[in-house]
Amino acid sequence: MDKKSGTVLSTLRDIESLFEFGGEIAPFLEELFAFLTDLMPILARANRALASTTESMPSASDNIASAEMMAQDATNTIMDNADKISAELDALIEKTDGETQEALESVALKINDINMALQYQDITSQHLQQASQIVEAIQTRMQKLFQALQEIGEKNEAIQKILENYDAADDEGEIDTTDTIHRENAISQDEIDALFGN
Amino acid sequence: MDVSNKSVLFVEDSPTMRRIIANSLRRLGFADIIEAENGIDALEKLEGNMVNLVVTDWNMPEMNGAELVKVLRSKPEFSMVPIVMITTRGMKDDVITAMKLGVNAYVIKPFTPEILKQKLDSVL
Numbered sequence: 263m264d265k266k267s268g269t270v271l272s273t274l275r276d277i278e279s280l281f282e283f284g285g286e287i288a289p290f291l292e293e294l295f296a297f298l299t300d301l302m303p304i305l306a307r308a309n310r311a312l313a314s315t316t317e318s319m320p321s322a323s324d325n326i327a328s329a330e331m332m333a334q335d336a337t338n339t340i341m342d343n344a345d346k347i348s349a350e351l352d353a354l355i356e357k358t359d360g361e362t363q364e365a366l367e368s369v370a371l372k373i374n375d376i377n378m379a380l381q382y383q384d385i386t387s388q389h390l391q392q393a394s395q396i397v398e399a400i401q402t403r404m405q406k407l408f409q410a411l412q413e414i415g416e417k418n419e420a421i422q423k424i425l426e427n428y429d430a431a432d433d434e435g436e437i438d439t440t441d442t443i444h445r446e447n448a449i450s451q452d453e454i455d456a457l458f459g460n
Numbered sequence: 461m462d463v464s465n466k467s468v469l470f471v472e473d474s475p476t477m478r479r480i481i482a483n484s485l486r487r488l489g490f491a492d493i494i495e496a497e498n499g500i501d502a503l504e505k506l507e508g509n510m511v512n513l514v515v516t517d518w519n520m521p522e523m524n525g526a527e528l529v530k531v532l533r534s535k536p537e538f539s540m541v542p543i544v545m546i547t548t549r550g551m552k553d554d555v556i557t558a559m560k561l562g563v564n565a566y567v568i569k570p571f572t573p574e575i576l577k578q579k580l581d582s583v584l
Contacts (some may be wrong), residue, residue, distance in 0.1 A: 337476050345483075374573065377483055381570035384474040388519065388548055 323394040330387045337383040340376070348373050461581050467492035470515040471502040471528060472546075477569075481515065481546065484576055499523025503531060511541065513584060518547035518554070526561055533562040542583035546571060 351370045355363055468490050472478045478495055485493050494511065496502035498520040514532065518525040525545055532538040545558050546567045555566050565579040 334476065341476070341479055374483070374487065377480055378570070378573060380476060381480055384477045385548055385569055387474070 323398060326390045326394045330390065333383050333387065337380050341380060344373050344377050461584060463489045463580070463584065464491050466490060466512040466584065467494065467510075468513040468515060469494040469496060469502060469506060469511045471496045471499065471520070471525065472517045473497050473520040474517075477517065477546075484573055485515075487573065488577055488580065499525065499528035499531070502528055506532075506538070510537065513580070514538075514541055514543045515580075516543065516545055518545060518549050518558075526557065529558070529561045529563055544579055544583060546576075 348370060351366055351373065355366045355370065358366060468485055470478075470481050470485065470493065472481055472495075478497075482493060482495060494505055494509070496505050499516075500523045502514075502516070503523075516525040516528055523531075525547065529543055529545070532541070532543065539562075542564045543562065544565045544567060545563045546569060547554070548569045550568045558566055564583040567575060567579050
Protein backbone atom coordinates (compact mmCIF):
# COMPACT_ATOMS: atom_id res chain seq x y z
CA MET A 263 0.00 0.00 0.00
CA ASP A 264 1.39 3.40 -0.99
CA LYS A 265 1.70 6.24 1.46
CA LYS A 266 -1.19 8.22 -0.02
CA SER A 267 -3.63 5.28 0.22
CA GLY A 268 -2.54 4.68 3.82
CA THR A 269 -3.32 8.29 4.73
CA VAL A 270 -6.76 8.11 3.07
CA LEU A 271 -7.60 4.89 4.94
CA SER A 272 -6.44 6.38 8.20
CA THR A 273 -8.61 9.44 7.62
CA LEU A 274 -11.60 7.22 6.79
CA ARG A 275 -11.05 5.24 9.99
CA ASP A 276 -10.97 8.53 11.92
CA ILE A 277 -14.24 9.60 10.31
CA GLU A 278 -15.76 6.20 11.08
CA SER A 279 -14.76 6.43 14.72
CA LEU A 280 -16.15 9.96 14.83
CA PHE A 281 -19.51 8.62 13.66
CA GLU A 282 -19.37 5.88 16.28
CA PHE A 283 -18.61 8.49 18.90
CA GLY A 284 -21.42 10.67 17.51
CA GLY A 285 -23.81 7.75 17.76
CA GLU A 286 -22.89 7.24 21.37
CA ILE A 287 -23.11 10.88 22.27
CA ALA A 288 -26.42 11.67 20.56
CA PRO A 289 -28.62 10.14 23.32
CA PHE A 290 -26.57 12.00 25.88
CA LEU A 291 -27.18 15.30 24.06
CA GLU A 292 -30.88 14.55 23.94
CA GLU A 293 -30.91 13.91 27.65
CA LEU A 294 -28.93 17.07 28.26
CA PHE A 295 -31.40 19.11 26.23
CA ALA A 296 -34.34 17.53 28.11
CA PHE A 297 -32.61 18.33 31.38
CA LEU A 298 -32.04 21.95 30.35
CA THR A 299 -35.68 22.23 29.24
CA ASP A 300 -36.77 21.09 32.71
CA LEU A 301 -34.22 23.27 34.41
CA MET A 302 -35.01 26.55 32.68
CA PRO A 303 -38.41 27.12 34.34
CA ILE A 304 -36.89 26.38 37.74
CA LEU A 305 -34.11 28.84 37.08
CA ALA A 306 -36.60 31.39 35.81
CA ARG A 307 -38.56 31.09 39.01
CA ALA A 308 -35.42 31.24 41.15
CA ASN A 309 -34.28 34.33 39.31
CA ARG A 310 -37.60 36.12 39.83
CA ALA A 311 -37.51 35.23 43.52
CA LEU A 312 -33.97 36.57 43.73
CA ALA A 313 -34.91 39.73 41.85
CA SER A 314 -37.89 40.40 44.10
CA THR A 315 -35.78 39.65 47.16
CA THR A 316 -33.18 42.18 46.08
CA GLU A 317 -35.75 44.83 45.24
CA SER A 318 -38.22 44.47 48.08
CA MET A 319 -36.08 44.09 51.13
CA PRO A 320 -32.80 45.38 52.49
CA SER A 321 -30.07 42.83 52.08
CA ALA A 322 -29.73 39.96 54.50
CA SER A 323 -26.45 41.43 55.67
CA ASP A 324 -28.19 44.67 56.71
CA ASN A 325 -30.61 42.72 58.86
CA ILE A 326 -27.81 40.70 60.37
CA ALA A 327 -25.80 43.85 61.10
CA SER A 328 -28.84 45.37 62.77
CA ALA A 329 -29.39 42.24 64.90
CA GLU A 330 -25.72 42.22 65.85
CA MET A 331 -25.87 45.85 66.96
CA MET A 332 -28.89 45.21 69.15
CA ALA A 333 -27.28 42.12 70.68
CA GLN A 334 -24.06 44.09 71.28
CA ASP A 335 -25.98 46.90 73.04
CA ALA A 336 -27.86 44.41 75.23
CA THR A 337 -24.63 42.57 76.04
CA ASN A 338 -22.92 45.82 77.03
CA THR A 339 -25.80 46.71 79.35
CA ILE A 340 -25.62 43.29 81.03
CA MET A 341 -21.82 43.48 81.36
CA ASP A 342 -21.87 47.05 82.70
CA ASN A 343 -24.32 46.06 85.41
CA ALA A 344 -22.53 42.78 86.15
CA ASP A 345 -19.27 44.73 86.60
CA LYS A 346 -20.97 47.17 89.00
CA ILE A 347 -22.50 44.32 91.01
CA SER A 348 -19.14 42.52 91.11
CA ALA A 349 -17.37 45.65 92.38
CA GLU A 350 -19.99 46.13 95.10
CA LEU A 351 -19.79 42.45 96.04
CA ASP A 352 -15.98 42.58 96.25
CA ALA A 353 -16.23 45.55 98.60
CA LEU A 354 -18.76 43.71 100.77
CA ILE A 355 -16.69 40.50 100.77
CA GLU A 356 -13.73 42.43 102.25
CA LYS A 357 -15.90 43.80 105.04
CA THR A 358 -17.47 40.47 106.01
CA ASP A 359 -16.37 37.04 107.13
CA GLY A 360 -17.70 33.55 107.82
CA GLU A 361 -20.93 32.37 106.22
CA THR A 362 -21.88 35.80 104.93
CA GLN A 363 -18.58 36.12 103.13
CA GLU A 364 -18.95 32.64 101.62
CA ALA A 365 -22.47 33.46 100.44
CA LEU A 366 -21.27 36.69 98.83
CA GLU A 367 -18.37 34.88 97.16
CA SER A 368 -20.82 32.36 95.75
CA VAL A 369 -22.92 35.20 94.29
CA ALA A 370 -19.75 36.77 92.81
CA LEU A 371 -18.95 33.49 91.07
CA LYS A 372 -22.44 33.35 89.60
CA ILE A 373 -22.04 36.91 88.30
CA ASN A 374 -18.80 35.81 86.67
CA ASP A 375 -20.65 32.87 85.07
CA ILE A 376 -23.12 35.37 83.57
CA ASN A 377 -20.20 37.35 82.13
CA MET A 378 -18.63 34.24 80.65
CA ALA A 379 -21.94 33.14 79.11
CA LEU A 380 -22.03 36.39 77.15
CA GLN A 381 -19.38 34.94 74.86
CA TYR A 382 -22.38 33.68 72.90
CA GLN A 383 -22.82 37.22 71.52
CA ASP A 384 -19.46 37.22 69.75
CA ILE A 385 -19.73 33.61 68.61
CA THR A 386 -23.29 34.04 67.27
CA SER A 387 -22.20 37.20 65.50
CA GLN A 388 -19.39 35.33 63.72
CA HIS A 389 -21.77 32.55 62.64
CA LEU A 390 -24.29 35.09 61.32
CA GLN A 391 -21.63 36.97 59.38
CA GLN A 392 -20.49 33.75 57.76
CA ALA A 393 -24.06 32.76 56.88
CA SER A 394 -24.63 36.21 55.42
CA GLN A 395 -21.54 35.91 53.22
CA ILE A 396 -22.72 32.53 51.93
CA VAL A 397 -26.23 33.83 51.16
CA GLU A 398 -24.82 36.82 49.29
CA ALA A 399 -22.40 34.63 47.32
CA ILE A 400 -25.22 32.25 46.28
CA GLN A 401 -27.42 35.19 45.30
CA THR A 402 -24.68 36.73 43.16
CA ARG A 403 -23.82 33.44 41.45
CA MET A 404 -27.47 32.58 40.73
CA GLN A 405 -28.01 35.99 39.18
CA LYS A 406 -24.91 35.60 37.01
CA LEU A 407 -25.98 32.08 35.99
CA PHE A 408 -29.44 33.20 35.01
CA GLN A 409 -28.13 36.22 33.17
CA ALA A 410 -25.91 33.89 31.14
CA LEU A 411 -28.83 31.56 30.41
CA GLN A 412 -30.98 34.49 29.35
CA GLU A 413 -28.27 35.54 26.93
CA ILE A 414 -28.29 32.01 25.50
CA GLY A 415 -32.10 32.14 25.41
CA GLU A 416 -32.01 35.31 23.35
CA LYS A 417 -30.16 33.37 20.66
CA ASN A 418 -32.26 30.21 20.95
CA GLU A 419 -35.94 30.34 20.08
CA ALA A 420 -36.91 27.17 21.97
CA ILE A 421 -35.37 28.32 25.24
CA GLN A 422 -36.81 31.80 24.80
CA LYS A 423 -40.28 30.27 24.40
CA ILE A 424 -39.89 28.24 27.60
CA LEU A 425 -38.85 31.36 29.51
CA GLU A 426 -41.71 33.47 28.12
CA ASN A 427 -44.29 30.78 28.93
CA TYR A 428 -42.97 30.36 32.40
CA ASP A 429 -42.99 34.10 33.10
CA ALA A 430 -46.73 34.04 32.53
CA ALA A 431 -47.31 31.20 34.99
CA ASP A 432 -48.58 31.80 38.52
CA ASP A 433 -46.23 31.76 41.50
CA GLU A 434 -48.00 29.72 44.13
CA GLY A 435 -46.04 29.03 47.27
CA GLU A 436 -43.38 31.71 46.85
CA ILE A 437 -41.57 32.75 50.00
CA ASP A 438 -42.67 36.06 51.48
CA THR A 439 -39.52 38.13 51.48
CA THR A 440 -41.12 41.31 52.82
CA ASP A 441 -38.87 42.77 55.47
CA THR A 442 -40.85 43.09 58.67
CA ILE A 443 -38.12 43.49 61.23
CA HIS A 444 -35.51 45.74 59.67
CA ARG A 445 -35.15 48.75 61.91
CA GLU A 446 -33.43 51.34 59.74
CA ASN A 447 -36.60 52.93 58.42
CA ALA A 448 -38.83 51.73 61.22
CA ILE A 449 -41.33 54.03 62.86
CA SER A 450 -40.30 55.33 66.28
CA GLN A 451 -42.34 54.76 69.46
CA ASP A 452 -42.90 58.54 69.66
CA GLU A 453 -44.38 58.51 66.17
CA ILE A 454 -46.60 55.56 67.10
CA ASP A 455 -47.74 57.34 70.28
CA ALA A 456 -48.49 60.45 68.26
CA LEU A 457 -50.60 58.41 65.86
CA PHE A 458 -52.52 56.82 68.71
CA GLY A 459 -52.72 60.14 70.55
CA ASN A 460 -51.19 58.75 73.75
CA MET B 461 0.72 30.03 90.14
CA ASP B 462 1.39 33.64 91.07
CA VAL B 463 1.02 35.74 87.93
CA SER B 464 0.76 39.12 89.60
CA ASN B 465 4.26 40.02 88.39
CA LYS B 466 3.65 38.84 84.83
CA SER B 467 2.52 40.97 81.92
CA VAL B 468 0.12 39.78 79.26
CA LEU B 469 -0.88 41.14 75.87
CA PHE B 470 -4.21 39.96 74.59
CA VAL B 471 -5.50 40.57 71.10
CA GLU B 472 -9.20 40.44 70.31
CA ASP B 473 -11.38 42.44 67.90
CA SER B 474 -14.73 41.83 69.57
CA PRO B 475 -15.42 44.38 72.33
CA THR B 476 -17.52 41.80 74.22
CA MET B 477 -14.76 39.20 74.13
CA ARG B 478 -12.18 41.81 75.10
CA ARG B 479 -14.12 42.60 78.26
CA ILE B 480 -14.63 38.92 79.07
CA ILE B 481 -10.98 38.04 78.56
CA ALA B 482 -9.78 41.11 80.45
CA ASN B 483 -12.07 40.21 83.38
CA SER B 484 -10.87 36.60 83.29
CA LEU B 485 -7.20 37.62 83.25
CA ARG B 486 -7.73 40.05 86.14
CA ARG B 487 -9.50 37.34 88.14
CA LEU B 488 -6.58 35.01 87.50
CA GLY B 489 -4.30 37.60 89.08
CA PHE B 490 -2.66 39.38 86.15
CA ALA B 491 -2.07 43.02 87.02
CA ASP B 492 -0.28 44.16 83.86
CA ILE B 493 -2.73 43.61 81.00
CA ILE B 494 -2.29 45.20 77.57
CA GLU B 495 -5.22 45.07 75.13
CA ALA B 496 -5.05 45.18 71.32
CA GLU B 497 -7.79 45.05 68.67
CA ASN B 498 -5.89 43.17 65.95
CA GLY B 499 -2.43 42.02 64.91
CA ILE B 500 -1.28 45.42 63.69
CA ASP B 501 -2.42 47.09 66.90
CA ALA B 502 -0.67 44.35 68.90
CA LEU B 503 2.64 44.85 67.10
CA GLU B 504 2.43 48.60 67.70
CA LYS B 505 1.78 48.06 71.39
CA LEU B 506 4.66 45.61 71.64
CA GLU B 507 7.17 48.07 70.18
CA GLY B 508 9.71 48.68 72.93
CA ASN B 509 7.67 46.53 75.35
CA MET B 510 8.26 42.99 76.49
CA VAL B 511 5.49 40.74 77.78
CA ASN B 512 5.48 37.35 79.49
CA LEU B 513 2.47 36.03 77.60
CA VAL B 514 0.44 36.68 74.44
CA VAL B 515 -3.21 35.63 74.20
CA THR B 516 -4.74 36.10 70.76
CA ASP B 517 -7.89 35.52 68.76
CA TRP B 518 -7.53 34.12 65.21
CA ASN B 519 -10.22 35.80 63.09
CA MET B 520 -9.54 39.52 63.14
CA PRO B 521 -9.49 42.30 60.54
CA GLU B 522 -6.28 43.88 59.20
CA MET B 523 -3.94 41.26 60.67
CA ASN B 524 -5.33 38.01 62.02
CA GLY B 525 -3.98 35.95 64.89
CA ALA B 526 -2.15 33.44 62.70
CA GLU B 527 -0.30 36.23 60.88
CA LEU B 528 0.54 37.87 64.20
CA VAL B 529 1.99 34.62 65.55
CA LYS B 530 4.09 34.26 62.39
CA VAL B 531 5.50 37.79 62.80
CA LEU B 532 6.15 37.35 66.52
CA ARG B 533 7.93 34.03 66.04
CA SER B 534 10.19 35.64 63.44
CA LYS B 535 11.41 38.18 65.99
CA PRO B 536 14.18 36.86 68.25
CA GLU B 537 12.85 38.71 71.32
CA PHE B 538 9.42 37.03 70.97
CA SER B 539 10.51 33.63 69.74
CA MET B 540 10.15 32.08 73.21
CA VAL B 541 7.19 34.06 74.58
CA PRO B 542 4.24 31.70 75.25
CA ILE B 543 1.30 32.28 72.91
CA VAL B 544 -2.23 31.08 73.63
CA MET B 545 -4.83 31.20 70.87
CA ILE B 546 -8.49 31.62 71.84
CA THR B 547 -10.75 31.15 68.83
CA THR B 548 -14.00 29.80 67.41
CA ARG B 549 -12.01 27.87 64.78
CA GLY B 550 -12.41 24.33 65.93
CA MET B 551 -11.24 22.27 62.94
CA LYS B 552 -8.34 19.89 63.45
CA ASP B 553 -6.47 21.49 60.53
CA ASP B 554 -6.72 24.88 62.24
CA VAL B 555 -5.23 23.51 65.44
CA ILE B 556 -2.40 21.87 63.52
CA THR B 557 -1.73 25.07 61.58
CA ALA B 558 -1.59 27.01 64.85
CA MET B 559 0.80 24.47 66.36
CA LYS B 560 3.08 24.67 63.33
CA LEU B 561 3.10 28.46 63.55
CA GLY B 562 4.33 28.24 67.12
CA VAL B 563 1.19 28.56 69.26
CA ASN B 564 1.70 26.93 72.66
CA ALA B 565 -1.91 26.36 73.69
CA TYR B 566 -5.26 26.49 71.90
CA VAL B 567 -8.60 27.30 73.51
CA ILE B 568 -11.94 26.99 71.71
CA LYS B 569 -14.62 29.60 72.34
CA PRO B 570 -16.76 29.57 74.38
CA PHE B 571 -14.30 28.82 77.16
CA THR B 572 -14.63 28.55 80.91
CA PRO B 573 -12.39 30.32 83.46
CA GLU B 574 -11.10 26.88 84.50
CA ILE B 575 -10.00 25.97 80.97
CA LEU B 576 -8.29 29.33 80.52
CA LYS B 577 -6.46 28.97 83.83
CA GLN B 578 -5.39 25.41 82.97
CA LYS B 579 -3.98 26.47 79.58
CA LEU B 580 -2.19 29.52 80.95
CA ASP B 581 -0.68 27.47 83.78
CA SER B 582 0.54 24.95 81.22
CA VAL B 583 2.52 27.52 79.22
CA LEU B 584 3.81 29.85 81.95
